Amino acid sequence: MSAAPFLVGNGAGFSGDRVDAPIPVVRTLVARGLPAALFLEVLGERTVALAQLERRRDPELGYEPMLERLLAPILADCHRHRIPILGNFGAANPPAAGRLIAALARRLGLPELRIAVVTGDDVQGSIDLGALAVHEADASLPADAARLVAANAYIGAGPLVEALRQGADVVVAGRTSDPALAIAQLLHHFGWAADDWEKLAVGAACGHLLECGSQVSGGVFWDPGRKDIPDPADIGFPIAEVTAEGGLVVTKADATGGVVDLRTVKEQLLYELHDPAHYITPDVVLDITGCTLEQLGPDRVAVRGLRGRPAPESLKVTxxxxxxxxxxxxxxxxxxxxxxxxxxxxxxxxxxxxxxxxxxxxxxxxxxxxxxxxxxxxxxxxxxxxxxxxxxxxxxxxxxxxxxxxxxxxxxxxxxxxxxxxxxxxxxxxxxxxxxxxxYLVPRALVPTGVTLRTAREMN
CATH class of the missing domain: 3.30.70.100 (Alpha-Beta Plaits)
Structure with missing residues (x-):
């Protein structure tokens, strides 16, 4: 277990996000010289379905269309400085995304780059949706099984941790929960127990605060003349500093625009939280009702008072x-x-x-x-x-x-x-x-996951 803070960087908040955004994040992670990892979150509720339609047209498509542009400028630096990259950029076709990354790595002279492909979230054909409980908010929506395009479970951090344990430099996943992309890094690095709910609550909050990219560093917050931010043309993407004891500080990439302050963090913390006492993720139920924030300095906000409860017995399938x-x-x-x-x-x-x-x-x-x-x-x-x-x-x-x-x-x-x-x-x-x-809600046992690790050379 390391006493130094661990840095969690975010380089994308949605499919089609700015392809230059990860560059200053990686530059900052490298400059600080601390153990670090980067994640890219690119999937919305319907993104996998659109990707599945692309895969129908071409079996080698169906992953994040900007994947190569996102990774090409940073892959070598991340590999050189041992900064793992995690992402749900596999979308509907993680194996094909893995092959694309392998080809990119070979072109960049990185044939030994280790790429892990996480599978199991795609439950088409393996689960009878008609036998599952429908989420209460969707009970009135019509559904025709013959017209099914995609069915994906929100998997948790477990297989991502396994990929990192096996030594992956890049972890390619499909439909994960957004916070899992950060929780996995922290579980692996600090050796936290998978049932240490207080620590996992910190991980869930970390992932939730960073998952939307520049949203926490001034993006959606910006309201010209009312809530101004510096250099909105170059809003910096966020970085979290996490300690083994569960300390959490939100900051952003150096020498970039935007701002991280009490207001931006509050807005993002409350984003999509239907119940602040019961934010459900596959790994932990997060309670932010006792949360406090402190501005430690320019673009540095400490987040404290997070509580966690046991993970739910079911996973969400969209x-x-x-x-x-x-x-x-x-x-x-x-x-x-x-x-x-x-x-x-x-x-x-x-x-x-x-x-x-x-x-x-x-x-x-x-x-x-x-x-x-x-x-x-x-x-x-x-x-x-x-x-x-x-x-x-x-x-x-x-x-x-x-x-x-x-x-x-x-x-x-x-x-x-x-x-x-x-x-x-x-x-x-x-x-x-x-x-x-x-x-829908599905029992965890019905969603087995798998991890396949190979070098870029072996994926040729």
Whole structure:
């Protein structure tokens, strides 16, 4: 057990995050000269389903599409300085992600890089979803087993710890819980017991605070003129300092923008916590009701008073099903009487759909007047009496199970471009599949996991 703090860095908070973000994090970890590890968290609820659709089109796809761009600038430095990289960037295809990393490592002259692939989260075909308890919030959602796209269990830190124990330099996983990516590092490094709930609570809070990348260092927090941050074009990603006794300090990469203070940490700590006394992860139930924060200095916040309870007996499985189709058509109006022309155009679009009797559910938004907070009946844009906007983007959205009908509805916006009644321009349309998610609870014993470790040379 080491007396020195262990550094946990984060280099991504979602799929498509900034590919340059891990570079200053790794640079900082190296400069501090302490034992450290890096994790990248790239999966949302529906990301695995989208990745599964990619895998259907090409068996060698289905992992994080930015994976090579994320790892190429940092892989050699992490390997040289013994900084393991953990990530759920395997998404729907961890083995293929492992092969991509191996190929990258060989190109970088790292043939002995050890890559561990964690499997077991994909439970399609191995679990009867119909026999499982449905999460209470999803009980009313429809589900058609024939249209199943993905079913993945949120696995905990166990197999990640095993991968690190075997000497992995890179750990490739699919659907893990976000906090597990940090908990695994701490369990492995400090030798904490898997049932030391107080220590695991620290690990869960560490992972939760860092999982969204720049969110804890000023990203979503930033509100210009109200909550300003320095250099928002280069917000630094977070780093946590953790001690064997369970001390936790949140900071960020050196020489970067953004800020870590009491406000940013509070906002991220409360993010997605439905019950502050009962935040469920596969490894521990976190209780933050006694948590206190202290600003230790610039961009350094200590987190104390965390409590943990035994891990739940069940794991969450998120199942994704093919849903309906979403069609979107957009055009712009600008200049004198933009509001009047936009309203008239919106009414024409809706009337066209009524007359064609297309089997779709549709709405129109006037972006710049009313969209985010409006309802399907367009009450806000119809009743708007504010200042005249200089320009408005008109968005028609149509949803239905018949792709052809949805496409035809969306194309009504295109018809306004050349021959429209109100001088529109900049038309576009597209049709995309919708994904329906439903969550289940599954006994742990039904989700066995596995770890395969090989060098980049062996993956050739």
């Amino acid at each position: 199942a994704c099903f093919e849903g309906s189709w979403l069609g979107e058509g957009e055009v712009s109006v600008a200049g004198p009487n933009a509001l009047g022309r936009a309203r008239a155009t919106a009414e024409v679009l809706l009337e066209r759909l009524r007359r064609r009797a297309l089997p779709v559910r549709a709405r129109v938004d006037l972006i710049g007047v009313a969209s985010v907070h409006d309802s399907d009946d367009g009450a806000l844009w119809r009743g708007y009496d504010g200042p005249e906007p200089p320009e408005i983007r008109i968005r028609l959205a149509a949803e239905g199970t018949d792709r052809g009908a949805v496409d035809q509805a969306a194309r009504e916006a295109l018809a306004l471009l050349c021959c429209g009644t109100a001088g529109t321009g900049g038309a576009r349309w597209r049709v995309t599949p919708r994904i329906l998610t439903r969550s």
